[in-house]
Amino acid sequence: MARTRDLTIDRDWHMAGLCGTGSHTLVGDDVWIPDSHRLDLPRIAVATSNIATAVTLFAPLWGAARGALDIVVDVLAKRTSPNPAHPTLADSPGARRNLAVAAHKIDTAERRMLGIAAAVDATQPGEVLAAEERARLRMDLIAAVRECRSAMEDLLDLHGSTGLDSSNPLQRYWRDFAVGSRHVxxxxxxxxxxxxxxxxxxxxxxxxML
Known part of the structure; x- marks a missing residue:
């Protein structure tokens, strides 16, 4: 079996987001791998539906959008409003309205995601959903991606430019979502x-893709 000390790391993952996914390439020379530890990728690809794979990939992206929402909710009560009529952003009707819209987009995306997962989970072993149903589920997933992407932009607008400071976790959620949501x-x-x-x-x- 391959041990970490027998491998070297080719640091070839140079992306704007998803920097913590461990996607660098592990390189091993003359390392023995037993058959029981090998992945039969063609077999796995046939056995797993594309829609199941896609909704699994979307789940952590939705989590990034939800994390961004939590950060902005916390900030609004503390951040001074640029409108002197409102002591904080939380006192601004406009800011509250924009927050509600962003939160609703994320909530709607969650309902779509869970609905797709439920449809996939309800299929019997060996059962293949009709092409039309798979296409509708795919359309729902694309809508969820767009809803979260739009919400992320709304939340960055609410937070302000400090949300893009490298020390602010909001920019990491934004970058991770921007990269991950461009998956094939x-x-x-x-x-x-x-x-x-x-x-x-x-x-x-x-x-x-269906």
Whole structure:
């Protein structure tokens, strides 16, 4: 079995976000790996539905949006409002309204995410959902991604530029979401094209993402 001391790290993960995912490459020379510790990636890919993979990838991104919301809620009660009529941002009706809208987007994304997970969980072993249903679930997931992305921007606007200071966890949530939500599983134009093809019964096979 490979031991950490037998490996070297190729630090080739140079991304603006998701810096803590441990995605650097581990390199081993002349290291024996027993068959029981090898992943059969083609078999796993066939056994796991794309929608299940996608909703699993989205869950921590939703968590980043929720974390950003928690930070801004805490800040609003302390931050002085640029409008002298309001002592703090929490006293500003406009700021409260913007916070409510951002929170609702994140809540809506959560309901979509849990609905997709429930639909996947309800399938029986070996059962494959109809293409139209998979496309609808994919569209729901893309909507959830957009809702969280929009909410993140709203929250940064509320917090102000100090939210982008490298010591502020808000910017880390923002960067992680920006990178993670560009994963191939969330390619919106492919998902939307698939759904359109199925809605119109066009004689064209949907993409492999379904």
């Amino acid at each position: 599983q969330f390619t919106s134009h492919v998902v939307e094209e698939d759904y359109g093809v199925l809605l119109l019964s066009i004689d064209e096979a949907p993409s492999g």
